[in-house]
Amino acid sequence: MTPEATLARFREYMVGPTRFMTLLSCFELGLIDALRDKPAMSATDLGEAVGVKPDAVEQLLFLLVKEGFVGYDEASGGYMLAALAAVPERDLKRALTYMNMIKVVALRQLFHLTESARTGTLVGLKEFYGAEGTLYGAVAEHADLRESWATLMDTVTANIDPWFFGNIELPSGARVLDLAGNTGLGAVNTYRMKHVPGLRVTTFDLPEKEQECLANFRAHGVEEHCSFIGGDVFDGIPEGFDVVLIKHFLDMFDKDAVLQILNGANKSLPVGGQVDILVPVYPEDVRETTNSNVDFFPAFFIGCTMGQGGPQKLSTYRSWLEECGFEVTRAVTKNPAELPPDVIPVPAVLCATKTA
């Protein structure tokens, strides 16, 4: 890579924040919806429709015209949807949910990334919300964080859980513990997506989640098959289960905490018991361009959600599982080509059995 190519790449990085917000702002201002309703509007028409000075409309749409997302007819001065006209609404909604989450949870907070990395704390979250601790605590207190975060996580869960449950096997009569199972949707999905006779699923999370979790079980009609145990993963994992599910969780922690979790799961399980893990992974060759996890998650976890953590390679998780007394029986990375092209996380499933 020549110095010229390196510096050109720096320029791409430099326009990252303005590109991101220019695109999102065109949606937030209602410019795209206005053009969907009525093509061939001029900057003046659009400005009137959405309450923005035509000069600003014209400026912000330049980039979307450059990208071919929006078209512009020089002769008439009219704009129309171009590539954006062909994107199904459902796909656009998914992408915008993710973009909104990045704006609310990450954009400003990233200013403090360097200090967050130095201190292992979320300097930005404290600065903007007065919150100590992690994003997952702050979402309980702050509606804007909660809405942008929870909406995204529901989308992610809906898209990825079927693939996860299609990849794991639960024995008949299995007693399953959903580790850090939040308010029970993972347990509900486990029961619904695995048609296993006599299955029982227990959500394990902080005691304050219990009421909402039990209400969710009742709302989904699974209260006879699902239950809740309150506690903290780092204080010990309950015994009496055959299977421990660890979904969307290991990537939140540094190595020492991940080992603590896996050792805890090992201690709680009988020999032959299994863990089933869902986690985003980096490609074995990190230079692979089809996987954007390294472009996003390090800064996101360290600077915006945890003050630590980040995904690992599949081979790293495999070796950590072995280090903690498990034999890996299945390790599958989702083919990025099977994910919608706007989706950042490339997930993997790891299944492992306690050997000793």
Next chain:
Amino acid sequence: MTPEATLARFREYMVGPTRFMTLLSCFELGLIDALRDKPAMSATDLGEAVGVKPDAVEQLLFLLVKEGFVGYDEASGGYMLAALAAVPERDLKRALTYMNMIKVVALRQLFHLTESARTGTLVGLKEFYGAEGTLYGAVAEHADLRESWATLMDTVTANIDPWFFGNIELPSGARVLDLAGNTGLGAVNTYRMKHVPGLRVTTFDLPEKEQECLANFRAHGVEEHCSFIGGDVFDGIPEGFDVVLIKHFLDMFDKDAVLQILNGANKSLPVGGQVDILVPVYPEDVRETTNSNVDFFPAFFIGCTMGQGGPQKLSTYRSWLEECGFEVTRAVTKNPAELPPDVIPVPAVLCATKTA
């Protein structure tokens, strides 16, 4: 452009903010300097050297390894500079100056872009600094804004002024007015770079700039040839000059204000008098990829510095000049290939003569 390609492009946009801060943070933490001093350091060595947990070092460097900026030796666990080793220090410093300006002046403020576009005010600047008005007022009050902004502008001026002055012609004995000339460095450069007998240059800017401006003239030994007039461009432009320079200024305003400035210049000049303009421009075909101005300036001016403005195409400035009673005698856009590849602004020179 297929829906798939459009959504893939959205993903590129989504990772823009995290990519930007991950790269900058690796410099801010001192990881790159540490590797320059001593190659083959492991994440643990680096963590000790810069005071960051090795887990975070490893996470943040993943992206730089992906890009080929930094190399990683799987066998030894050691990192070394790869592409970054070959980039001259001067180039890297210029790019980092720009990146720091984007971080301080834009990153957080962009969160409020949509409201800034709606109101024509700098919602972010008010939110983070309690500042009313524009960035150019706020830099006087806030050291962090001033340092990041002024350092950048000095770099930009040093790189672009020689090209600008090489493109304009000043007649012998010319009396030159440098419009919005700030603290006089443009006037100093005019005098030094144009060897014209009897040249006199006057900086025109707000009265509070006078003392610093005159001090600059003395420091550069040009006080006999340069002077200062205090005033506001929008209240009228002083008469008695043959040439008005308008550098780094027109792009800060919406069309109505630009026309007011050009009409004011026309009114102040005698017939045959000239304006010489330096301004970043959009390419005539906005889809041209070698010019990143539309990726950066709309959001930057509307959301971060002015609450309005943004560059135009060269043809737009030409037609506005004609509308205001000028004949354009020269219009040259800098060849992007002649700019260092990390530099965003692609500037143009327009020279025009008052016809009536």
